[in-house]
Amino acid sequence: MEVQVVTTENAKHFYIPGEIPVTLYSDADEWQVRLSPTQLWKGRTDPVLHIELRRWADLMLVAPLDANTLAKIANGLSDNLLTCVIRAWELSKPLLFCPAMNTAMWEHPITAQQVEKLKGFGYMEIPCIVKKLVCGDEGE
Template sequence: MESSASSPAAAPLVKRQFHVLVGVTGSVAALKLPLLVSRLLDIPGMWKCRSDPVLHIDLRRWADLMLVAPLDANTLGKVASGICDNLLTCVIRAWDCRKPLLFCPAMNTVMWEHPITAQQVGQLKAFGYVEIPCVAKKLVCGDQGLGAMAEVGTIVGKVEEILFRHGGSQQS
């Protein structure tokens, strides 16, 4: 997430304008994407309000939101290893580590329990990225255990927490 101070021409209700990039790398995340985006855009307190003279309506939003969806199930390993072979991995490799980057791992339970996965998650955390841990439940593949993507409410809550933590800072 990247934030920038509001422009002088913006309405007085403007506090900050955030730029949020949502990366989707798997089918389960893609299925949850409409709800996630809807809930992210409903986060209160960081509104940008301006009138549209042509449409005669108020446009309210707190963030520009962009989606990158390579649907590449091996993204965790690629990012941990520095591999840049799609738009999302290239963006992450060029990420300003002073700005928050959250990741929500999700995979089959056997994959989650593999020692390589722990190393990869540890590497991302060492970069300063924030993990929103997977949860235990019955997975689409039939496995029961850890590996399911965190609930949308949990993800949105963590995004909201980080936005408000960074909202007081005037750095871009």
């Protein structure tokens, strides 16, 4: 099994890139062709990373799925590499998502609406768990 990781800019605050033992893509990579680190996307028919990733993957796991990205996906926004891959995702292939946010955000009524919208696309939710949160609260 081969794994590739797509990260958002905000997610970069939570890990050290050198500690990720697989290929890691971020927004800056969207404009580079992976065949050559110096070859930039220049025109029609050149590979586009979010489309290449969509074609490559058999399954997509979005974990953790924060409130911001959840809202973007549910409302069709495609303003970073991750949301572009998801927007281009082939719906016949599985997409799993693991919501992760503060309990107050999780319990807001709009969150349930957005989660249901993703399920309506055929995406599968991996439910939240109860634990001690970063802020010190305990909850889902």
